[in-house]
Amino acid sequence: MNTNQEVYTIRSIKKGAILCLKLTIIFGILFSIIFGQTTVEGIMWSFIISGxxxxGIGFGNGFINNYLSSKWSWITQTNQRVWAGIIATVLYTIPVVLLIDYVVFVIINGNQADNFFKGNFLWIHLFYIILSLGISTFLHARGFMKNWKLAMTKETTKQEIVAKTETAKFESLKNQLDPHFLFNSLNVLTSLIGENPHQAERFTTKLSKVYRYVLEQRNKDLVPIEEELKFAKTYMELLGMRFEDAVKFNIPDSIDNNELKIVPLSLQLLLENAVKHNVVSTSKPLTINIYQEDNYLIIENNINPKEAIGKSTKVGLQNIADRYGLITDKGVKIENNNKTFKVSLPLLIKMNNIMYQDNLENSKYVRAVERVEKLKEFYQNLASYCLVIPFLIFINLRFSPGFHWFWFPIFGWGIGLTFHFLEVNNYNIFLGKNWEDRKIKEMMEQNNNNKYN
Known part of the structure; x- marks a missing residue:
């Protein structure tokens, strides 16, 4: 059963009755003013007819609205729901209005049944039909807004949580060039300036390369493995200058297939973590090996744990795993046998379809929100049309019956309303239905073929 369905209970019937009572009062007052009712009996009949x-229109359309909402969701099946609402509303409203008109004009007022569709009665029927369609539109729009707000609140909350979580993870990983590393590097640079100016110059050059690489790659999803290995080598040379002979590393210049990709700055984070969590001294040197094994890049180091470091939160490793999870179904492997610590990073050829599908879903959600906003505007426009046009007809027939100028706003505004409806349903007279979606899908597929998988 559709979650948007509202079951008719005593409470919902009571709420519907209160709404219909409010409409009765509003239109009872309007009818009294429009038809010049000044007597108690005339005003009473205005309220009875309004009721x-x-x-009649309110409860019937309320049942229709709830039934249709149980069959088609406003959010995910907008087209079906709109068309079903229009057809059902017209098929119900027109016969009911004519039935009420018959009761009022023939049975109550005693007019001849033969004249029911003649003369001014035709305009009166048209007036009440348009007015009733306006009320029906209001009721459907009210149901739409309730379901839309409920669905959007749930979806927005869900999307906000996901977006904030993923953004935090993403940015955390991209900004993992530890401030402590910068602080320590500046300390090393300060000492080198006095002791070995030439070495200080080399250190500054390599440090600038490291930060330039970070600035260039931080906003990318994947980078060629060759570039990341070059960066890792420069980074390790910096660590070598900092710890001298206490750090040993083996990094290949290239691997079997340099077309393979890797998440940028993941090596930097793993190398810095190795230094951060282990004793680094000439008596207990830290050895780091980087090599390829099948379709994974292995980062392996011996374990000399620092005693005072406390329990690791593993936030950095989790960030790497989560970031890979955003672009591929291949997981990051972590192994610890108390002698060596080993992390296996998946090597990718192209961006996995998971990322494309996630982006596509996000795009669909954004477009759905935009479309719902357009639908809301359309209903407001339609409600205004159905409420204003009857009064224009009345004013025309009451004060200048010789010239029916009300047709101009009916057709002029009606044409604009028609184009508004076509826009909401993504229909172009020249390009057909869903042409925008087709073109966007085509462009996204072309773009996906050029992206990393």
């Missing part, structure tokens, strides 16, 4: 329309 017949409000409750």
């Amino acid at each position: 017949m329309y409000s409750f």
Whole structure:
């Protein structure tokens, strides 16, 4: 059963009755003013007639609205729901209005049944039909807004949580060039300036390369493995200058297939973590090996744990795993046998379809929100049309019946309303239905073929 369905209970019937009562009062006052009712009896009949329309149209369309919402969701099946609402509303409203008109004009007022569709009665029927369609539109728009707000609140909350979580993870990983590393590097540079100016110059050059690489790659999803290995070598040379002979590393210049990709700056984070969590001294040197094994890049180091470091939160490793999880179904492997610590990073050829599908879903969600906003504007426009046009017809027939100028706003505004409806349903007279979606899908597929998988 659709989650948007509202079951008719005593409470919901009571709420519907209160709404219809409000409409009865509003239109009862309007009818009294429009038809010049000044007597108690005339005003009473205005309210009775208003009540017949409000409750007859209101409750019926309320049941229709709830039934249709149980069959088609406003959010995920907008087209079906709109068309079903229009057809059902017209098929219900017009016969009910004519039935109420018959009761009022023939049975109550005693007019001849033969004249029911003649003369001014035709305009009166048209007036009440358009007015009733306006009320029906209001009721459907009210149901739409309730379901839309409920669905959007749930979806927005969900998307905000996901977006904030993923953004935090993403940015955390991209900004993992530890401030402590910068602080320590500046300390090393300060000492080198006094002791060995030439070495200080080399250190500054390599440090600038490291930060330039970070600035260039931080916003990318994947980078060629060759570039990341070059960066890792420069980074390790910096660590070598900092710890001298206490750090040993083996990094290949290239691997079997240099077309393979890797998440940028993941090596930097793993190398810095190795230094951060282990004793680094000439008596207990830290050895780091980087090599390829099948379709993984292995980063392996011996374990000399620092005693005072406390329990690791493993936030950095989790960030790497989560970032890979955003672009591929291949997982990051972590092994610890108390002698060596080994991390296996997947080597990718192209961006996995998971990322494409996630981006596509996000795009669909954004477009759905935009479309719902357009639908809301359309209903407001339609409600205004159905409420204003009857009064224009009345004013025309009451004060200048010789010239029916009301047709101009009916057709002019109606054409604009038609184009608005076509826009909401993504229909172009020249390009056909869903042309925008087709073109966007085509462009996204072309773009996906050029992206990393």
